[in-house]
Amino acid sequence: MTALATGAPDSRELDDATALVGMSLFLGSAAVLFGSLLMSYAMLRTQQPSWSAPAPLALATVNTLALACSSVALALAERRAREGARAAAPLALTMALGLAFLAGQLGVWRNLGAPAAGLLRSVFILLAGSHAAHLAAAIAALAWAFPAVRQAPCSAAALRRLRLSAMFWHFLGAAWAALFVTLFLL
Amino acid sequence: MHETQEHHPTGFLSRVVFSRDHKVIAKQFLFLGLLFLGLGGSLALLIRWQLAFPGKAVPIVGAFLFKGTAGAISPEGYTMLFTMHGTIMIFFAITPMLVGAFGNYTIPLMIGARDMAFPLLNMFSFWMAAVSGAVLTASFFVDGGAATAGWTAYPPLSSPGPTPGLGQTMWALSLFLGGVSTLMGAINYVTTILMLRAPGMGLFQMPLTVWGMGLAAVLNAVFVPVIAAALLMLMLDRVAHTGYFVSGSQPGSAGDPLLYQHLFWIFGHPEVYILILPAWGIVSDLLAIFSRKPAFGYKATALSMTTIVVMSTVVYGHHMFTVGLSPTLGKAFMSLTMLISMPSSVLFLNWLGTIWRGSIRLEPPMLFALAVVFVFGMGGLTGLYLGAITTDIYLHDTAFVVGHFHYTLAASVLLGSLAAIYFWFPKMFGRMLSAELARVHFWFTFLPLNLVFFPMLVEGYGGMPRRLYEPTAYRFLAQFLPLNQLIGFSAVVLGLAQVVFAVNVVYSLARGQTAPANPWEATTLEWLTASPPPHENFQEIPVVHRGPHEHSLPGMTERDWLGQWEPKEPSTPSDPAPAPIPSPVAA
Numbered sequence: 001m002t003a004l005a006t007g008a009p010d011s012r013e014l015d016d017a018t019a020l021v022g023m024s025l026f027l028g029s030a031a032v033l034f035g036s037l038l039m040s041y042a043m044l045r046t047q048q049p050s051w052s053a054p055a056p057l058a059l060a061t062v063n064t065l066a067l068a069c070s071s072v073a074l075a076l077a078e079r080r081a082r083e084g085a086r087a088a089a090p091l092a093l094t095m096a097l098g099l100a101f102l103a104g105q106l107g108v109w110r111n112l113g114a115p116a117a118g119l120l121r122s123v124f125i126l127l128a129g130s131h132a133a134h135l136a137a138a139i140a141a142l143a144w145a146f147p148a149v150r151q152a153p154c155s156a157a158a159l160r161r162l163r164l165s166a167m168f169w170h171f172l173g174a175a176w177a178a179l180f181v182t183l184f185l186l
Numbered sequence: 187m188h189e190t191q192e193h194h195p196t197g198f199l200s201r202v203v204f205s206r207d208h209k210v211i212a213k214q215f216l217f218l219g220l221l222f223l224g225l226g227g228s229l230a231l232l233i234r235w236q237l238a239f240p241g242k243a244v245p246i247v248g249a250f251l252f253k254g255t256a257g258a259i260s261p262e263g264y265t266m267l268f269t270m271h272g273t274i275m276i277f278f279a280i281t282p283m284l285v286g287a288f289g290n291y292t293i294p295l296m297i298g299a300r301d302m303a304f305p306l307l308n309m310f311s312f313w314m315a316a317v318s319g320a321v322l323t324a325s326f327f328v329d330g331g332a333a334t335a336g337w338t339a340y341p342p343l344s345s346p347g348p349t350p351g352l353g354q355t356m357w358a359l360s361l362f363l364g365g366v367s368t369l370m371g372a373i374n375y376v377t378t379i380l381m382l383r384a385p386g387m388g389l390f391q392m393p394l395t396v397w398g399m400g401l402a403a404v405l406n407a408v409f410v411p412v413i414a415a416a417l418l419m420l421m422l423d424r425v426a427h428t429g430y431f432v433s434g435s436q437p438g439s440a441g442d443p444l445l446y447q448h449l450f451w452i453f454g455h456p457e458v459y460i461l462i463l464p465a466w467g468i469v470s471d472l473l474a475i476f477s478r479k480p481a482f483g484y485k486a487t488a489l490s491m492t493t494i495v496v497m498s499t500v501v502y503g504h505h506m507f508t509v510g511l512s513p514t515l516g517k518a519f520m521s522l523t524m525l526i527s528m529p530s531s532v533l534f535l536n537w538l539g540t541i542w543r544g545s546i547r548l549e550p551p552m553l554f555a556l557a558v559v560f561v562f563g564m565g566g567l568t569g570l571y572l573g574a575i576t577t578d579i580y581l582h583d584t585a586f587v588v589g590h591f592h593y594t595l596a597a598s599v600l601l602g603s604l605a606a607i608y609f610w611f612p613k614m615f616g617r618m619l620s621a622e623l624a625r626v627h628f629w630f631t632f633l634p635l636n637l638v639f640f641p642m643l644v645e646g647y648g649g650m651p652r653r654l655y656e657p658t659a660y661r662f663l664a665q666f667l668p669l670n671q672l673i674g675f676s677a678v679v680l681g682l683a684q685v686v687f688a689v690n691v692v693y694s695l696a697r698g699q700t701a702p703a704n705p706w707e708a709t710t711l712e713w714l715t716a717s718p719p720p721h722e723n724f725q726e727i728p729v730v731h732r733g734p735h736e737h738s739l740p741g742m743t744e745r746d747w748l749g750q751w752e753p754k755e756p757s758t759p760s761d762p763a764p765a766p767i768p769s770p771v772a773a
């Protein structure tokens with residue numbers, strides 16, 4: 001039991017393990033949020049007499065691919081930063097792909113019509129909308145880490161910033177994969 | 187030296203307003219909670235006036251508050267009163283006081299840490315709570331007034347059709363922001379407890395207060411997102427007319443009002459434990475300290491609380507027995523609910539075991555802790571009638587339910603908060619509260635409290651529905667008018683007793699006797715450091731050598747306690763007396 005208390009209580013600096021625990025708890029809570037929304041979706045959908053998947057499947061697929069590529073770019077940025085190399089380029093690419101994803105989601109939503117025009121659209125707003133809000137926050141987190149990560153080799157604090165933001169980013173990628181399958185394929 | 191100076195904020199803004207010090211944030215939460223406690227209590231008095239003297243003009247404040255109706259409370263006004271009373275008490279009085287204030291204050295001090303793991307997040311947590319409280323308060327003044335759909339805000343009552351006002355939307359927004367604040371706190375608490383314990387402080391050396399706070403934080407981290415999802419959908423229904431909860435609002439599709447109830451109670455049942463676990467933990471510690479005994483069955487108490495936390499996640503259906511659940515599902519929820527009485531009984535019996543044959547010191551914190559034991563027993567026993575389907579179908583939505591949850595939440599949690607205030611006030615402010623005034627406060631709180639809540643059980647058993655504007659309109663309920671007047675009168679006495687408390691706090695802050703480092707001869711780490719503790723709590727991080735309540739053990743001669751920080755073996759054989767208390771650090 002004592003082994004759990006690995007953080008040095010007397011150190012006034014945040015250590016990596018403590019930051020990791022905090023971020024994991026946050027992601028756990030976020031997972032419950034998406035889980036609750038998916039549960040609501042399931043409960044609403046099973047009560048409908050008929051259900052057709054949202055139309056713009058092609059655009060949604062392109063979006064999904066963009067987000068997947070952003071995660072790969074971010075993984076590359078993390079590895080470079082860890083090895084002391086310059087990570088600015090892949091990091092910038094990650095953020096650009098994230099912004100492209102958000103723009104694409106807006107496109108999907110435009111093709112769905114006004115929010116009040118059917119439960120299907122309402123459900124898309126809820127699931128994709130909450131995800132987009134989180135992704136916007138993740139882009140902000142990467143932007144916050146960006147200046148410190150640009151130097152090579154970067155400081156331990158900068159590396160931690162990057163790692164925590166990346167955890168959030170990859171989590172949102174996985175969450176979107178689940179949402180995409182549920183909304184467009186099932 | 188230069189390094190430490192950086193960590194001592196000196197400006198007024200960074201020291202008092204935007205402080206990252208957990209002790210300052212705790213005080214901010216405490217005063218926020220007390221403020222809303224006063225507001226929520228005043229609303230309760232207005233509710234009780236209407237039930238005791240239906241339709242009569244409210245004395246003194248009526249002409250000012252209810253101008254349109256010549257000082258009387260209208261049905262709409264009454265609906266708003268009970269909605270806002272419940273909301274304020276649960277989310278803006280009890281939560282800030284127990285979880286916000288005492289969670290913040292006790293966790294780092296009791297585990298021997300310098301602060302929370304994420305002090306900046308902690309500051310945001312308070313200010314988010316303050317904004318959330320401001321939104322709720324502002325909703326009283328918008329067109330159409332504050333929310334009226336009950337504290338549970340079930341759709342379709344809370345849908346834009348029946349409650350079109352901005353107040354109901356602000357209600358949802360305010361709770362959503364409050365949830366964000368709670369979540370930030372919860373992440374901080376759990377991380378701090380897991381990662382920042384002093385050397386030697388294993389999980390089973392932690393005071394039970396920390397157990398209670400930590401488990402409540404785990405429940406918060408898991409279940410606040412569920413209510414956040416429900417509130418998000420409710421807000422979208424109201425603002426963007428999405429129709430998640432409104433049946434038939436859309437061509438060819440139907441939302442489901444029951445979906446909201448599921449989400450609400452998946453969170454709502456654990457919420458009860460979120461509020462009561464800290465109180466249980468505090469009471470478990472106080473009973474040991476003021477009985478001068480180790481807590482009876484310490485490990486069993488900690489594990490019972492953990493078991494209750496796990497089980498509380500699968501019983502929420504007992505709030506929905508009457509919505510038309512499948513009978514099989516209903517029976518499952520009933521059985522699981524009944525099973526919770528087993529760990530709860532272990533907890534309760536351990537409390538009795540702790541005070542059994544103890545050298546009880548009836549100091550004010552102990553009085554309040556003992557009162558919690560009594561009212562929690564009442565709350566638990568009345569809960570059985572509501573957890574069983576057969577009796578719940580009759581008692582559902584009656585005043586019996588109101589009596590039950592006021593015994594568990596209002597009585598237990600409020601008395602627990604007061605016990606905590608009396609116990610830690612000397613540590614927080616460096617001054618003692620007056621014990622004489624505290625005793626007056628106690629008796630004029632505890633006795634009227636029972637006269638307020640017990641008759642509710644009787645009325646509910648007699649069939650009086652809750653939330654009823656004018657019970658005497660029904661002949662079979664007219665007989666309860668005298669009982670309602672007794673409740674009203676007792677509620678006024680209860681309210682006046684809190685004035686004694688306020689006087690005590692204000693007087694003691696200014697003139698109270700200076701508190702020593704350890705006025706209660708208690709054993710946990712916060713009593714090692716000065717009252718109030720310096721910035722960053724301890725001059726040197728203590729090393730923990732023993733359990734949280736080492737009282738009256740064999741071989742103790744000079745005093746009946748050993749602090750957690752005192753080494754097991756005397757440092758030299760020639761000095762058999764317990765090690766002296768290290769001198770408290772200078773503030």
Ligand SMILES: [Cu+2]
Nearest residue numbers: 455502504505
């Ligand atoms: Cu419950």
